[in-house]
Amino acid sequence: MIPVAPPSPESLLEVKNLKVSFFTSDGVVDAVQDVSFEIRRGQTLALVGESGSGKSVTAYSILRLVQSPGRILGGRIVLRSRREGDIDIAQLDEDSGLLFKVRGGLVSMIFQEPMTALSPVHSIGSQVAEAILVHQVVSAAAARRLTIEMLKKVGITHPAQRFDQYPHELSGGMRQRVVIAMALVCQPELLIADEPTTALDVTIQAQILGLIKNLQHEFGCSVLLITHDFGVVAQMADEVAVMHRGQIVERGSVREVLRNPQHAHTRALLDALPSRRGSPV
């Protein structure tokens, strides 16, 4: 077992010895094996790895969204919330009020493909407003006002008119902005971003990453960024954890890991980058 460092006073989330397995008809798959990391307040941790490395399952565990046949078998997921105190998310009852508060209230998530995260049959405004109405005691009119304010913050022009538009009327970049509005409108303490820009063009990606950075600064939340792109890691994160076959094989500050990777798998991933191949360094 990897010794866990004493919790730093400023840590927001501590994941310790997390174990998640999938009990399939073909046998047991240990998707996450003894994973430990922490995220500090206001900082960004990037979780990098290839498809199948377990990074998304780790993230889903934090919201207790691992679906059957997957099960969290052990470990602690401690959220040191300012609003609700310390919560071990791994221990919460499936229908407890606290888990309801965690999901979308204290911790929220943005997904890779904005079209699947949005309902096609509800207006974008009503979807953002729903997040407010679920977690806060406010009138519908107030929720509408807050929504328009939030849509403006994420860079949607004419938010009052756009409120009643549907996802199919928006471009991919605009949809991702709506998803970000939905995630941040309840002012979560932790934002999980699962490959938020993988489906986007570089120019749109740059704008969305800039937006996440600015809003993180404004709201003071921490970010768990899941990506396979070391470019995004270098530009966005303070710390990085590299996952491989369900384990974290290397963890450290972005500068340390990218400059001086210790683990063979990290080196292999870095060497596979098109920018590092064939070009004399």
Next chain:
Amino acid sequence: MSTPVEPLLSLRGLCKYFPVYGRGFRQKEIGLIKAVDDVSIDLLPGESFGLVGESGSGKTTMARCILRALAPTAGEVWFRLPDGRTVDLVKLTDRELKPIRQHAQMVFQDPFSSLNPRMNVRDIVGEPLVIHGLAAGAELDDRVSEVLRRVGLQPEHRSRYPHAFSGGQRQRIGIARALIMRPSLIVCDEATSALDVSVQAQVLDLLKELQREFQLTYLFVAHNLEVVRNFCDRVAVMRKGRIVELAPAKQIFSAPQHAYTKILLSAVPSPDPDVRMNFNVGEELAKLDAAG
């Protein structure tokens, strides 16, 4: 290049316009989208020609026009056949085009949707030969096995179905299907975009090897600038249906000339934490539009 080389493919004034219809019952034509607008480029034999641009810039439409998967609105597509003749693909009838199609093949982006899930690998890879009536029976089987081996797959797996393969392996199946025709031109439309970096590196290496071995010419359509930088000899940057800059790959990246190319490059997140990317591309692109 000191001696002039005859191009394998020459586009002259290639255009593809899509009509825009009104909302009313009469479906009146109210405008045109110029997806490809007056493009003229030459692809030299044996080169990898990169075509980069954002989604909606017209790069895929252009690739499809070249292979006549779409009929161009105007322009010429001159293609040099192995026997030395050059033909304008735009002017050919479908019947005339069919024997020529074997020389120009395509590898698609999504290895999941571009392979028929109900066909096994032998049928997928061998189908082009059957369609063109070039092989049958034991010969077909042999050629499928040979090409599978060449792209790094086991010929014993040819009776399996696409679902049994990983993304990288499926892309190899797609490459085998193109390669079995012994084409001179392969259009790769985002051929590695859906793959993990390490798998992407392997597939790019394979494409390079095959290029040397079979003297292939690639038209490599991509939005990932870093991939194009190392894979391609020359690169064209496309925006709103037009080529805004065309130069050797090294030059595009070290000394971009056009304002749009500069913005595009600045938006790429660098894996070096000390090289800050440009988060402000939105405003800069708006300024560029305003300037015309």
